[in-house]
Amino acid sequence: xxxxxxxxxxxxxxxxxxxxxxxxxxxxxxxxxxxxxxxxxxxxxxxxxxxxxxxxxxxxxxxxxxxxxxxxxxxxxxxxxxxxxxxxxxxxxxxxxxxxxxxxxxxxxxxxxxxxxxxxxxxxxxxxxxxxxxxxxxxxxxxxxxxxxxxxxxxxxxxxxxxxxxxxxxxxxxxxxxxxxxxxxxxxxxxxxxxxxxxxxxxxxxxxxxxxxxxxxxxxxxxxxxxxxxxxxxxxxxxxxxxxxxxxxxxxxxxxxxxxxxxxxxxxxxxxxxxxxxxxxxxxxxxxxxxxxxxxxxxxxxxxxxxxxxxxxxxxxxxxxxxxxxxxxxxxxxxxxx
Numbered sequence: 001x002x003x004x005x006x007x008x009x010x011x012x013x014x015x016x017x018x019x020x021x022x023x024x025x026x027x028x029x030x031x032x033x034x035x036x037x038x039x040x041x042x043x044x045x046x047x048x049x050x051x052x053x054x055x056x057x058x059x060x061x062x063x064x065x066x067x068x069x070x071x072x073x074x075x076x077x078x079x080x081x082x083x084x085x086x087x088x089x090x091x092x093x094x095x096x097x098x099x100x101x102x103x104x105x106x107x108x109x110x111x112x113x114x115x116x117x118x119x120x121x122x123x124x125x126x127x128x129x130x131x132x133x134x135x136x137x138x139x140x141x142x143x144x145x146x147x148x149x150x151x152x153x154x155x156x157x158x159x160x161x162x163x164x165x166x167x168x169x170x171x172x173x174x175x176x177x178x179x180x181x182x183x184x185x186x187x188x189x190x191x192x193x194x195x196x197x198x199x200x201x202x203x204x205x206x207x208x209x210x211x212x213x214x215x216x217x218x219x220x221x222x223x224x225x226x227x228x229x230x231x232x233x234x235x236x237x238x239x240x241x242x243x244x245x246x247x248x249x250x251x252x253x254x255x256x257x258x259x260x261x262x263x264x265x266x267x268x269x270x271x272x273x274x275x276x277x278x279x280x281x282x283x284x285x286x287x288x289x290x291x292x293x294x295x296x297x298x299x300x301x302x303x304x305x306x307x308x309x310x311x312x313x314x315x316x317x318x319x320x321x322x323x324x325x326x327x328x329x330x331x332x333x334x335x336x337x338x
Contacts, residue, residue: 012039013060013165013197018069020059028067029055029221037199041213042188045201046244052221053201054095057167060199061092089164093171097154101143105134105153108142112160128156131186133179148174152183159190166191168200172207180207205244217241234335237264247302247316255313259285259332266332268318274329286329289315291322305330 014036021028029052037043045053058064059071073090099108109125117124122138129135132152142150151174158166172180188211191198202208209215209229217225217232217240225232225241233245242248242265249266256262263270274286289305292314296302300318305328307313315330322328 012073013037013199014072015059016070016072018059018071019067020055020064020069021067022055031221033069033221033223035216035223035226037197037216038214040195040197041192042198042200042208042211043214043216044205044208044212045199045216045218046203046205046241047201047218048203048240050220051218053203053218054169056218057092057169057199057201060165061090061167063092090167091158091161091163091165092167092169093154093158094169095173097150099142099150099154099157102141104139104141105129105145106138108153109157109160112157124160128159131159131190132156132183133186146174148176148179151175155183155187163196165197165199168198170201170203172202173204177207184208184211203244206246209245217244237262239265242267247318249315252310252313255307255310258287258310261332261334263335266315267335268316270333270335271315271317272331272333273317273319273322274331276327276329284331286331289328289330291324291326291328294322294324296321 014034016034018030018033019028020030020033035056045056047053055064059066062071106122106125109128110121113121113124115121125138126135129138132155134149134152134156137145137149137153142153145153151171155168155171172183175183184207188198190196200208205215212229214227215225215229215232216223219240224238225236232241236242236245239248239250246267248268249271251261251264251266256264276288287310288308290308291303291305293304294301297318301321303317303319303322305315305317305322307315307330317330
């Protein structure tokens with residue numbers, strides 16, 4: 001039987017030299033894998049499909065037996081079964097929802113609320129439903145809900161168990177953007193106020209990065225970056241990680257030499273556009289560019305420019321509409337100095 005070191009109050013979670021192979025896989029997914037999560041707040045696992053995010057959450061939840069290595073929840077030594085049955089302090093919200101489809105929303109959530117609270121049970125159910133914006137569905141059967149609605153009920157059902165650690169596997173993938181923003185704001189604030197540790201997996205950082213205390217980038221079963229979002233943003237130079245922060249331009253070696261920078265990745269926010277008669281500071285190094293394309297992307301125009309004397313270099317800028325064929329100058333801001 002696998003032994004885990006578990007803490008009921010401390011939330012320090014770590015994996016030490018873990019080896020793990022899926023039962024039907026020819027090769028291990030994780031080999032000598034080690035990771036220590038921040039002890040509080042929101043940790044986000046970022047990675048492409050198949051990178052190992054879901055498997056890692058299932059390991060932390062005790063659903064995937066290890067080939068070898070240790071899963072540690074600091075301070076208390078016991079089996080995972082003991083924690084699951086007695087303390088119920090770690091909960092995984094999977095992409096399968098795990099709801100009873102022929103029961104009502106109230107029944108799915110209420111089964112996790114003690115009957116000693118019977119007088120307030122429906123009120124408590126409504127409180128959890130308000131967090132996920134589903135209070136109007138309290139008496140609806142789960143089988144009549146959409147996929148996105150089931151996601152929200154699964155989260156409310158998890159909260160009703162009063163866990164100390166919540167693992168969320170792509171929890172907002174079925175929601176429209178406005179509903180996703182609203183749910184994240186309520187959920188993250190609720191968990192922060194109750195000191196619930198959150199670990200969330202996603203391949204889309206657009207809506208959740210602003211809430212994150214740490215980002216963990218995983219690729220093919222290996223950690224390639226871990227740290228605070230701003231720290232990773234300032235040093236990232238590989239296209240796999242950079243893509244999670246948004247659109248970017250590659251820089252050629254000759255272009256980097258001209259501007260005396262080491263960054264192979266340039267984000268639109270690093271590029272400043274000037275008209276030829278509006279660059280007053282002679283100490284700013286700039287270079288002429290020509291607009292090749294300007295397309296509307298909702299809240300901004302996506303502009304692609306070619307760079308004079310660097311025929312292979314294209315830059316992407318976000319801002320207002322720029323007439324195709326028009327000429328400007330650009331300067332660059334290093335992320336290390338931003």
